[in-house]
Each structure stands twice: as C-alpha cells, then as structure tokens.
Amino acid sequence: MFKDSSLNTEKLVESKPGEERIKIVQKIALETQKLTKKFGGLIAVNNFDLKVNRGEISSLIGPNGAGKTTVFNVITGLYQGDGGKVIFKGEDLAGKKPHRIIAKGIARTFQNIRLFSNMTCLENVMAGQHCRSKEGTWSSIFRTSYQKKEESEIRKIAKRLLQRVGLWKFGDELAKNIAYGNQRMLEIARALASNPDLLILDEPSSGLNDKESEDLMKFLKSLLKENLTILLIEHHMNVVMGISDWVTVMDEGKKIAEGVPEDIYHNPLVIEAYLGKEEEEEEEI
Amino acid sequence: MRIFLEQMLNGLTIGSFYALIALGYSMVYGVMKLINFAHGDLFTLGSYLGFTLLVWGNAYVTSHVGLAGGMIAAMLIAAIGIGTAGIIVERIAYRPIYPAGRLPAVVSALGVSIFLENIIMVLWGPRYQAYPVNVVPTLRFEIGGIHITLLQIVILIFSFILLAILYYIVQKTTFGAAIRASALDRDTAALMGININTIIFFVFALGPALGGTAGVMVGMYYRQISFTMGWNYGLKAFTATILGGIGNIPGAMVGGLLLGIFEMLGSAYISTAYKDVFVFLILILVLIFRPRGLLGEKVAEKV
Amino acid sequence: MKPNKNIILKNWPIFIVIIILSVSPFRMNNYWIDVFFFFGIYALLGLSLNIVLGEVGLFDLGHMGFMAIGAYTTAILNTHFGIPIIFLMPVSALAAAGFAWLVCSPIIHLRGDYLCIVTIGMGEIVRLTLINNPFGITGGPNGVFGIDFLSFGGPLVIDSSIESYFVIWIVVGLTILALINLQRSRIGRAWNCIREDEIAAESTGIDVRYYKLLAFVLGAGLAGIAGNIYASKLMIVSPESFSFIESCMLFCIVLIGGMGSIPGIIIGSAAVSLFPEIFRAFARYRMLIFGAAMVIMMVFRPGGIWPRKRGSVEFKSLLTKAGEDNV
Numbered sequence A: 001m002f003k004d005s006s007l008n009t010e011k012l013v014e015s016k017p018g019e020e021r022i023k024i025v026q027k028i029a030l031e032t033q034k035l036t037k038k039f040g041g042l043i044a045v046n047n048f049d050l051k052v053n054r055g056e057i058s059s060l061i062g063p064n065g066a067g068k069t070t071v072f073n074v075i076t077g078l079y080q081g082d083g084g085k086v087i088f089k090g091e092d093l094a095g096k097k098p099h100r101i102i103a104k105g106i107a108r109t110f111q112n113i114r115l116f117s118n119m120t121c122l123e124n125v126m127a128g129q130h131c132r133s134k135e136g137t138w139s140s141i142f143r144t145s146y147q148k149k150e151e152s153e154i155r156k157i158a159k160r161l162l163q164r165v166g167l168w169k170f171g172d173e174l175a176k177n178i179a180y181g182n183q184r185m186l187e188i189a190r191a192l193a194s195n196p197d198l199l200i201l202d203e204p205s206s207g208l209n210d211k212e213s214e215d216l217m218k219f220l221k222s223l224l225k226e227n228l229t230i231l232l233i234e235h236h237m238n239v240v241m242g243i244s245d246w247v248t249v250m251d252e253g254k255k256i257a258e259g260v261p262e263d264i265y266h267n268p269l270v271i272e273a274y275l276g277k278e279e280e281e282e283e284e285i
Numbered sequence B: 001m002r003i004f005l006e007q008m009l010n011g012l013t014i015g016s017f018y019a020l021i022a023l024g025y026s027m028v029y030g031v032m033k034l035i036n037f038a039h040g041d042l043f044t045l046g047s048y049l050g051f052t053l054l055v056w057g058n059a060y061v062t063s064h065v066g067l068a069g070g071m072i073a074a075m076l077i078a079a080i081g082i083g084t085a086g087i088i089v090e091r092i093a094y095r096p097i098y099p100a101g102r103l104p105a106v107v108s109a110l111g112v113s114i115f116l117e118n119i120i121m122v123l124w125g126p127r128y129q130a131y132p133v134n135v136v137p138t139l140r141f142e143i144g145g146i147h148i149t150l151l152q153i154v155i156l157i158f159s160f161i162l163l164a165i166l167y168y169i170v171q172k173t174t175f176g177a178a179i180r181a182s183a184l185d186r187d188t189a190a191l192m193g194i195n196i197n198t199i200i201f202f203v204f205a206l207g208p209a210l211g212g213t214a215g216v217m218v219g220m221y222y223r224q225i226s227f228t229m230g231w232n233y234g235l236k237a238f239t240a241t242i243l244g245g246i247g248n249i250p251g252a253m254v255g256g257l258l259l260g261i262f263e264m265l266g267s268a269y270i271s272t273a274y275k276d277v278f279v280f281l282i283l284i285l286v287l288i289f290r291p292r293g294l295l296g297e298k299v300a301e302k303v
Numbered sequence C: 001m002k003p004n005k006n007i008i009l010k011n012w013p014i015f016i017v018i019i020i021l022s023v024s025p026f027r028m029n030n031y032w033i034d035v036f037f038f039f040g041i042y043a044l045l046g047l048s049l050n051i052v053l054g055e056v057g058l059f060d061l062g063h064m065g066f067m068a069i070g071a072y073t074t075a076i077l078n079t080h081f082g083i084p085i086i087f088l089m090p091v092s093a094l095a096a097a098g099f100a101w102l103v104c105s106p107i108i109h110l111r112g113d114y115l116c117i118v119t120i121g122m123g124e125i126v127r128l129t130l131i132n133n134p135f136g137i138t139g140g141p142n143g144v145f146g147i148d149f150l151s152f153g154g155p156l157v158i159d160s161s162i163e164s165y166f167v168i169w170i171v172v173g174l175t176i177l178a179l180i181n182l183q184r185s186r187i188g189r190a191w192n193c194i195r196e197d198e199i200a201a202e203s204t205g206i207d208v209r210y211y212k213l214l215a216f217v218l219g220a221g222l223a224g225i226a227g228n229i230y231a232s233k234l235m236i237v238s239p240e241s242f243s244f245i246e247s248c249m250l251f252c253i254v255l256i257g258g259m260g261s262i263p264g265i266i267i268g269s270a271a272v273s274l275f276p277e278i279f280r281a282f283a284r285y286r287m288l289i290f291g292a293a294m295v296i297m298m299v300f301r302p303g304g305i306w307p308r309k310r311g312s313v314e315f316k317s318l319l320t321k322a323g324e325d326n327v
Ligand SMILES: Nc1ncnc2c1ncn2[C@@H]1O[C@H](COP(=O)(O)OP(=O)(O)OP(=O)(O)O)[C@@H](O)[C@H]1O
Pocket: A039, A042, A044, A062, A063, A064, A065, A066, A067, A068, A069, A070, A071, A111, B300, B301, B302, B303
C-alpha cells in the first residue's frame, strides 16, 4: 500500500508540478506545523512549517545559521521543541525520545559526522539495527540459539549494506581510520540499517569531492526505488538542483520560500537571503 | 541562635579552606577537563611545608617578624613551593598524556596522588605532626556570647582577600577573560591568539599555590596534620567544585563556602556522625535538580 | 570433534593460563594462595567495574559501595538469621543490583564528571552509614564478624585457602564467559556505542538511559557476589575494606589493563594485587613505587597493557560463510 501510493506520487509530480502538489495531503510523509525552538533569547526556529512528500527527495536550504540543523534536531528528538508539531504516520512525534523516533522510522545523519569511532565499520552498521532487533540480556549471556540466529541476521544485513555503499572492504577497519568521504557513506549506511521510511541527511555532500558527490546523488536516487523518502540539508546548489523534487528555503528560523528547484532557483527572495538582505522587513511571508 | 552563629562562623572558616582548594580543581578542570586528583595531596604537601618552615624558623619568627609575619611568610613560601610542585606534576605526569584522552590522565593523577602521599610519609613519618603552638595566634574572645578566635578572623580575612584577588583576575582582567575563554573552548581560544601554554602554566601554578596556602591555614587551625588528610580535604573540595559548577570560578568559591556551612550546621543540628552523609546527600540532591551545579549554566549540547 | 580441537589450538594462551591457575595453588603455601584469592576478588571486581567504566564509559568511583552492600547483606543475614552463605550469594547480588538501580535511576542522566562525584558520594554514604551502625545492625567501625564459611551441604565446606581459591576463580571464569557473550551481542554493542558517542547512540535507536542503568545493575550485582565470597572467606566485614581508595584502585585496574578488555582486566588486577606483595621488601617505599608506576604506565601505554582488539571474529565469519571474494 505504501509502495503504491509513493509510485502514484511520482507520477503526479511529473504531471502537476508546483503549488497543486501540496494539496495531495495523503502523500505527505512528514510534516511540521508551527515548529519553534528557542535558545535563550535566540529563536532558532520560528513557527516553521515543512512538508515532505512520500517517495521524493526534499531539500531544506538556507544560509548559515538559518536553523536547518535545529529543525532536524527537533524532528529527531535531540532537542525539545518549544512549540509546534512533528507529524509522521499520523502521529505527533514532538517530545518523543530520539530512540523512539528512529524506531518509528526516521533515521538521520549528522552535519559533523558522528560515528562510533573506535568500533569497526561492520559494528557501526550492526549497531544501526539496534531498534530492529530485540534479544535481551539473559539470552545474550547464555547465547541462546535464537539470539545467535538474530545476530547472524544482523551481520548479514550489515554486510549487504556495506557492500551497497562500497565499504565492505573496510568492514574490519575502525570507523575513525577510514577516509572522510567513506565515513559519510558509512554514516548513511548506519542510518539505513534501521530500515527507515524517512532518511534525513544533514549536509551529506559537505567535504566530498565532485566525484564523490556525484556518486552520492546516484546512490540517493537509487534509494527512492526502495520506498524511501529523503529529506536533506544541502549547501551545494548543484546537488540540490540535481536531485531535489521539492525545495524549502529557510532564513532566520522562518520559511521564506518553497517550490520545485527551478522556481526556487529564480526566486528573488531566495537570492536575497543568500546574497545579503537590504530590505529584511519586507521579506517576511 | 548562639550555636547557629558559632556554627556559621566555623562553617565559613572550613568553607574558606574548601573554597581555596576547590579553586585549584576548578581552574585545572576548566582549562584541561582533567580532575586533578593529586590536588588534595599537594594541599597536604603545603601543610607540611608550612609546618617545617615554622619549626625551623620558630626562633626567628618569635624574635624578629612576629606572629603575623611568620604566618604570611609560611603561607607565601608554601604557596611558591606548591605552585612549583604543581607545574612539575603537570610536566611529568599530565602533559605527555593529554593526546590520549581524559581517562588515562585520571589514572595518572591517582598515581601522583599515591606517590605524593607516600613521599610525605617517607619524609615526615607516618605519625601526626603538630604545628608549633608559639607561632600561631591563640587569642580568643567573645562577642555577644559567641566564641571567636583571632586565628579564625585572620584566616577568614586572608582567604577572602585571596578569593577576591582571584575573582578580580579571572572575572575582570583580560588575562582572566583568556582563562575563561580557554575553559569554554580551548581550540577556539587558541585560534583567537590565546597562548594556551601560558594559561596551563598559570592554572597549574596558581591552583596548587592556593591549595598550599590553605594547607598552612588548616595546619594552624587544627594544629594536627597527617599525611593522609589530602584525601578527605580533596574529596570535600572536589565536591564543592561540583556543587558550584565545575570549571566555574565563582561557583567553586560559593560551593566551598556553602559546603563548609552545610557541614557545620549538619553536625550541629543533625548528627556529627552523619555530617558527611548529609553533605553528600545535599550534593546529590542539588545535582538531580541542577545537573550542572548551582552556578553552572544549562547548555544544550550543540549537535 | 574438529571444531573442539580448533578452539583449543586457537586459544592456546587461554588454556595455558587456565592450567597454570589450576595447578599452581598446589605448589604454593597458604600465604600466596590467599594472595591469589585476593587477586581473584580484584579480578571479579575489576570485571564488574569494567561493565560500567570500560564498556559504557561511565565514571564510577564508588564501586566498592556495591560490594559493601553485598558483603553486609551476606554478613547480617548470615549472622542474624543463620541463612547459609550459598543462598545468600544470589540475595547479595540482588541487593547490590537493587541498590544500584535505586540510587542510579535519578542520577543516570548526569554527564561525565558529575556522575563521577555522585558515585563517589554514593560510595562514601554507604561506608559512613556502615560506620555509624544504623539500628545496631552493621556493628559500626568494627563491622560484623562470625560469618560462616561457604558450604555446599554435608562435608563440602569451603574452609581452606585452597578451596576458596578455587571458588573465586571458578566464579571469575564463569563471569568471563558471560561477559564475552555480552560483548558479542547487541547489548555489548549498545554499551560501546554509548561510550563512543552518546548522542549518536541515542539517534541510532539505543535507549541510552536503559543501557546505562543495565550496566550499573549488572556491575553492582557482580560486585555483590564478590562481596559475598569475600565476607565468607574473611568471616568478618568492616567498613574500611570499602573505602574510596579501593574504588580508585578498581578504576586503575580497568585503565591499566585496557578499557573493555577482559585479559587486560585480569592483568590489571594482577598488577594491583600482586605488586604490593612482590615489593613487600621495600616496605615503606612500595606504595611510592606503585604510584610512580601508575604514572609511568599511563605515560607509555595510555591505552592500557592489553587494549581490546575489535572486530575480526564477526567479520571473518561473514567472509567464510558467504564464500565471497569481493573484498
Ligand atoms: N545548542 C545550541 N545552543 C545555542 N544556540 C544554538 C544551538 N544550536 C544551534 N544554535 C543557534 O541556532 C541558530 C541556528 O543554528 P543551526 O545549526 O540550526 O543552523 P544551520 O542552518 O544548520 O547552519 P549551518 O548551515 O551553518 O549548519 C544559530 O544561530 C546557532 O548558533
């Protein structure tokens, strides 16, 4: 059922670009309503509405300090929001703990890679499956046959994922010892290991060279075929324009524009936000 | 009421010891993120150094410089000596380990602590030592029914002057700003042109120096000193540091004074036997409700 | 048949250690057997602290408090109600684990050094309370004495040095087996993830709070068992045995050996328990040497004597089973 609807979405995207798509409510994978987050006096995210369509790649862009990462952190439960809702699969996730949210199907990566540095790449991806496995303390201590079976299943899935991101050859290396670009891919593999419905990536191409960015884009596109929805923060405009189906722009905690990439590319408000803002007051929507 | 005021005064006195020692923990922690477990034993070393100075210089003190001069000289020399010791400890036991992370440094600090404790035992013997009576002011008087000793007043004045000077340096001067900046984020501070080595030198000299001074004061106040007392004082002072918010200089002062007062009030009104239990319970309660100590700010870790 | 042979061949150093440990007491006098008994106690405590400190990276400097709960539970219940030691072993473990759960629940969210001071405070509260003889049951500074030997019923009473030696080392052995299994499970992985990066762990789906508490509870339970064995061997327990300094020693065992490394912990506990014995000739200088050795050790081997080696086993199992060569 899930699969069907996402297929439909893709067709709809082609036929009806722009405004009308927002009306197709049931196609929405994730939605934030009036999301707000304050740090002391600073309102990092201000009544922010975000919609992510199922089976698409959506991007969240904006100048430095716009509050993008903060939006991700509130969605994934790392920060407690100061208001607003995060609606996913018909449920408000606001205020839930991060480990519950990933169990619900939202997995993430971090802007500054956060791997388990002193564990091997294989272990990193195995750890990613934590919320999809369930053997407990006693069965682990006594190594019951059921526990062994689950472990070997976890290992196999980890292996498959490492192969997909091209890191199987580093499976037994410590995560801190592999190249930066590989670490980014490993982090994505770890997120995928939780078998998410929505994958959110914070600047996945930062620090990658052109070739690596290219591969990453291909890889992300290939994920769409597997029933996955992707939301990403990006700074590289070519990446954003190349793979996004939908782009939301934020500045100073607020949404200033959203639309298909071509529209955003030519939107004067967006250009202003990036190039400086002489008429700040009038920008507000 | 009389008991209350007397205990408050005693509490302040002990609290000022704790505050002086706590500053050493807090400054080192702020900049290095290291719990310097050797600090308590540097304090003991200071106490013994003061003891030896006063024993040797006994005749000279009574005939030439007077009680006040003797006290100041003992504290000053102990401060210089222990400050130097602090720097030596940092060079030998901590500096080589910084790259390896925090935990090995904790073990190294415990090693230094055991080493210092035992070297004190070897040098001065395992038995209690007593500060000479004739070089410590013994005058005691009564104000409105409250017993106060001259020594208490002198100690309070000295420690508050020291605390005030330190407070001024850290909160009001450029150098203090550099220390606070390094405590917030050492790498960024270094990028901003702050010489981290100078800062490290400073905190490892000044922290132990204050501890050594406190050691001399404790020796005068209680007379008896023992080579194992560093554990107890160190533990209390460390507790005070955390109570105030570790890495926070005013926090260490407040934490130390409060801890001394809690301890004395606890022993007066609850039970002497349970006074330390009381102190630790307060600490735990404070941390449950203010996980970063009394003056520590709540910071959301940046992700 | 074949795999069995393989296990012995591959792990020959382990089997040599086992053989040495089981033969050597017959060639030692009682003094040294007792030294090795305490080595075993330290090993068990080191392993139990290793769960908290080595696997999860939580600074616990009050671990002796848990042992004290176990030891006093055994001592009091045995001397007052005559309950046999063997039944009190699980009871002590549960008492210590329950205590850990109670006191750690409200403070488990504290970070690094704040948690450290709270565990110190917790350990000190336990010790001071025992000294103060609440309700007249802990015997104050003198402690509780007249504890029975461990008895398995009938003539099987553990009343000689050599017997208690075997009891403690068998318990250590079983603990090691359990810990190896835990390390290779999703529980152990979750622990290590928390140690590496708490925020990433939480976002990876690990209930950080639960796994931290689990580590404390298991670690305390093991320490409680150590307390039980200790109490019945010495026949007396007193508060001094559970001081802050002892907790610091356990901390050192884990770091000198290597965090999370089981062979490392054994070596670390050997260092801490045997060193003072070997240097007994130096009498008053030996602790001085010991302190210096700790510093030197950390300067030259900050990762410990035998750091944990990761991976390999899992990785290799995947290689051979699948028989693929896309490496
Ligand atoms: N934990 C925090 N405490 C205080 N302020 C914070 C915290 N996290 C973020 N901020 C502030 O909130 C604002 C938004 O930060 P955020 O990291 O979300 O920006 P961003 O859009 O991701 O920027 P960048 O492109 O640089 O990653 C910034 O001004 C930042 O300084």
